[in-house]
Every structure is written in structure tokens, then in C-alpha cells.
Amino acid sequence: MNRVTAWLPDRIDRRVRVVAWLSFLAQTIIIATGGAVRLTGSGLGCPTWPLCTEGSLVTTPEMGIHGMIEFGNRLMTGVVGIVAVLVVLSIWRIRRERRDLWTLAVVVVLGIVAQAIVGGITVWTGLNPFIVGFHYVASLVLVCVTAAYLVRLDAVPGPRELAVPSWYAGLTHATTAVLAVSIVFGVLTTASGPHSGDADAGRTGYNAELLEHVHAWPGYALFVLTLVLLVGASRLRLPVRRWVVVLLLVEVVQIAVGLYQARNGLPPLAVGVHMVLAALTAATMTVLVLKLKRPTATAAPAGDAAVAASAR
Structure with missing residues (x-):
């Protein structure tokens, strides 16, 4: 056990960064899978849980x-679980000094x-659309948490202060709220549309065509607000400018895909891309929000020392 512990990183090195990126990628990929x-009608391809069938753990x-x-x-x-455990192990020896990283890693696990x-409950309830939607939103939140972890890897631990004017921070948080509203209505739209995951799965009963328009309104508002932020x-000359540009680019692609799918009968591939892009948009917004702050003047010297120690 001592040998294993000694092998674990005692600073933020390449191993820590690699598993952190793998965790983010895995969380994004599982949204795609x-x-x-859902989009291939395979939601009850394994009709039981935790077994795939009554008598088999795997598919037959x-x-x-x-x-x-x-x-x-x-x-x-x-795979996602194994990678998350590796992230926890990668910072085991520095968990006391980097409680921020430790907390985020444990939250992911x-x-x-x-x-x-929740996935099991989804199967047991025959793909209840509200539970399926919650399942997606929870996955999206985990993508955001792993994105926050990546940001915090390079952050100086300790007190932080705003790196932008207070009005700009407030506008950014308001933009985040609009994004959340857009995602919620997007989930409701999908839950009311044709892609139920199984021919016998229930729908919400809401008007999907109306929800498409309601979903688009906060989407366009998000785009306008992001332009104002840019x-x-x-x-x-704020330090967050680069991330606002990234956010705007992701939104442009997301809007284009959304218009395409709405005008072409919701092709499954386009809907799937739209789902993944929503997660990436939320992850980019997470990074932007975290970049609104910087270490305080008193925290910077100690933080610089910590960064230098990690580089050795």
C-alpha cells in the first residue's frame, strides 16, 4: 500500500491533467451514447436493471x-466511473492542500x-419522459463539474476577487440563467417530441411544436446577451474575452444545428449533435463564470509558490 501511495502524484503533474481531461471527455461522450x-429507439434494449435481461447481465x-x-x-x-476514481486517486496526496479539487472530484464520483x-429508475418506469429528461440534465451538470475541475487545476488556491466590473459579472450570471432556461425547455421539447427511446414509451403530452418556439426564445436571448458580453x-480588455468568443462560436453552431433539425423533421443525428452541443455550451459558460475571478493580492504570492512547486 505504501508503494502504491508513493506512486501517486504529490503535485499537479501530467498524470493529473491527463485523467482530468479523460474525465471531461468521458462525461461528454456518455451524453452522446x-x-x-434514445434516438435509435433502444431505451428498453435492456428491459431490466441492473441486469440486461432477467437472466443475463449482458445483452443477448x-x-x-x-x-x-x-x-x-x-x-x-x-468507463466513466473508472476514470472518475482515477481522478480521485490522482489528487489523493494533495487533497488537503487542494480541497477545491478534492471536492469536485468527489462530487463527480x-x-x-x-x-x-436514476438510469435504473428510467428503465423501471418504462422511460418516463420527465425522468429521462432529468437523467440528461444531471449528465450535463457533471460535464460542467469536470470542466470546472480543469479550470481549477491551474487556479491559485485561496481567496479570490472579481477580475471584471461588478455589472459585467452580474450580466454574465444573468446570461447563465438564460442558458439554463433554454436547456430546460429544450429537454421538455425533446420529451414531447417523436424521439421517446421506445415505441411504447410515454410522452409528456405537451405541444412539441409550441415548445420548439418557446425553447428558441431564450436561445436567441442567450446569443444577444453573449454579443453584449463580447x-x-x-x-x-477584460481577461475573459477569449472565453466569451468561444462561447459565442459554440452558440452559433448550436443555433445552426437547431434550425436545421427543426426544418428537416428532427433527424436523429442532428438531435444528438444538438444534445452534445448543449452540454459543451454549458461547460464553456462554466469556464467563463469561473474566469470572472482572480486570486487576491495576498493569495497570489503563496499561489505562485504553489504553482512553481507543481512545475518542479
Whole structure:
């Protein structure tokens, strides 16, 4: 055990960064595989949980392609869990000095466990659309947490202060709220549309066409607010300008995909891309919010020393 502990990183090195990026990528990929399950009608490809069928942990030939797709997504949950544990182990020796990283890593592990249980409930309830929607939102939140972890890897621990004017920070938080509203209505729209995950799965009963328009309104408001943030960041030469540009670019692609899918009968591939882009938009917004602050003057010298020690 001592040898294993001694092998673990005692600073933020390449191993810590690699597993952190793997965690972010895994959380994003599982949204894509989960979307594939739903968009191919494979939501009940494995009709039981935690087993795939009553007598088998894995899919059987009788389950066909739908069983393979659903079981593949379940396997991805295992991959995500293993990577999350590796993240925890990678900062085990520095967990006291970097409580921020430790907290985020533990949140991801607990979130994955909770997500597995919610996935089981989703199957038991025959793909209840509200539970399916919650399952997606929870996955999206985990993408944001892993993105926050990546940001904090390079952050100086200790007290922080605003690096932008207070009005700009307030506008950024308001933009984040608009993004959240857009995502919620996007989930409701999908839950009311044709992609239920199974032919016998229930729908919300809401008017999907009306929800498409309601979902678009905060989406356009988000785009306008991001433009305002970009103008403000450019004129004031704020340090967050680069991330506002990234956010705007992701939004442009997301809007284009949204318009395409709405005008072409919601093709499954486009819907799946739209789901993943929503997660990436939320992750980019998370980074932007975290970049609104910088270390205080008193925290900077100690932080510089810590960064220098990590580089050695």
C-alpha cells in the first residue's frame, strides 16, 4: 500500500491533467451514447436493471441491435466511473492542500453513482419522459463539474476577487440563467417530441411544436446577451474575452444545428449533435463564470509558490 501511495502524484503533474481531461471527455461522450440509445429507439434494449435481461447481465443475441446499443451505454457508465476514481486517486496526496479539487472530484464520483441509479429508475418506469429528461440534465451538470475541475487545476488556491466590473459579472450570471432556461425547455421539447427511446414509451403530452418556439426564445436571448458580453469584454480588455468568443462560436453552431433539425423533421443525428452541443455550451459558460475571478493580492504570492512547486 505504501508503494502504491508513493506512486501517486504529490503535485499537479501530467498524470493529473491527463485523467482530468479523460474525465471531461468521458462525461461528454456518455451524453452522446445516451442520446444514441434514445434516438435509435433502444431505451428498453435492456428491459431490466441492473441486469440486461432477467437472466443475463449482458445483452443477448435475441435483444438485437437495440440491446447492443443500450448495453454499450451501460458499459460507458463503467468507463466513466473508472476514470472518475482515477481522478480521485490522482489528487489523493494533495487533497488537503487542494480541497477545491478534492471536492469536485468527489462530487463527480457521487454523481455517477446517482446517475446509475436514476438510469435504473428510467428503465423501471418504462422511460418516463420527465425522468429521462432529468437523467440528461444531471449528465450535463457533471460535464460542467469536470470542466470546472480543469479550470481549477491551474487556479491559485485561496481567496479570490472579481477580475471584471461588478455589472459585467452580474450580466454574465444573468446570461447563465438564460442558458439554463433554454436547456430546460429544450429537454421538455425533446420529451414531447417523436424521439421517446421506445415505441411504447410515454410522452409528456405537451405541444412539441409550441415548445420548439418557446425553447428558441431564450436561445436567441442567450446569443444577444453573449454579443453584449463580447462587446463589453473587448472594449474594456477584460481577461475573459477569449472565453466569451468561444462561447459565442459554440452558440452559433448550436443555433445552426437547431434550425436545421427543426426544418428537416428532427433527424436523429442532428438531435444528438444538438444534445452534445448543449452540454459543451454549458461547460464553456462554466469556464467563463469561473474566469470572472482572480486570486487576491495576498493569495497570489503563496499561489505562485504553489504553482512553481507543481512545475518542479
